[in-house]
Amino acid sequence: MGLADVDIPVVDARTQDAITDEQAQYFLDNxxxxxxxxxxxxxxxxxxxxxQQLYDKGAAGVDDDPDYLYGVGVKSGQQILRRIEYVIAKSDPMKALLGHPFILRSVEKLQGRNLIPTWDSMVLKAPDEGVIVPWHRDAAVPDGCTDPRPIFNVDFYLDEADLKTCLWVIPGSNKWTKEASDERCRQPGFTTEDAIPVPMQPGDVIFHNIEVLHGSPAGDGNPLRRTVYYEFRPGEIEAEFGPHTLEYLALKQQMLLDCIDRRKSAAYAQGETPYVYKPKGAFAISEPKQPESYRYAHEAYWRR
Incomplete structure (x- = not known):
């Protein structure tokens, strides 16, 4: 199948409650x-x-906060803000966003009822200083895992992403072997003959599998592009293979419940049908608890 044969479905969150079976299959295939x-x-x-407040803080320079990460600007050669970690802990609207019912119902369709939110970050292309993101996979499915359910990121676009700033993907590369993926990533430059661009508007979302090859070229005259990433993993996969401890999973489940409740009281969410989080089996929750934090540092919960 050539790129001309990739028929990208039109999914509009205003006209449906979750992704359809056909849209889910497109995601699994591509x-x-x-x-x-x-x-x-x-x-x-x-x-x-x-x-924007977080971006302005980071762009001004933050020396004592490890959540603000920097790279070398392509124009100035100076340290340029490229990523901010744990955005849910830093913003009440981002807590409510985690409870978005269309997103959670769609994640459940792909991962099942025991879905776990695992990462939350904002990645950036600073104005006219967009740092190149070479072809890569975000991560690999753990060795020995035969569970076919996908691990993926939900990418919320806060700014327009045109051909100067948008993500490029290689459809179907989520099914490639590690050897094929590594060979493609070793090709010099940011070549796109086997890829497609994915222009976006503010408020749009991309689901992208952690194993699909993607990247973006260096900026040249680009505007600001902010994208928030929320990663989700099936609880059974995370429990068996990690990288987080079981304690971490339970804490993030309670955080998710709290964020769903927060969304119910948001004025802009009135009229929505809230998502009902009812994990089962070993992941069932007997009693909701108020989260002690919304920032559970990954390194404190790595498996040893």
């Missing part, structure tokens, strides 16, 4: 799925404003 109009109206304004 490793990515574009969903339009997930964040709209007042919520989009709030989220953009909150994340």
């Amino acid at each position: 490793g990515f799925l574009v969903i339009r109009n997930v964040i709209v109206g007042e919520e989009l304004k709030l989220v953009r404003d909150e994340m």
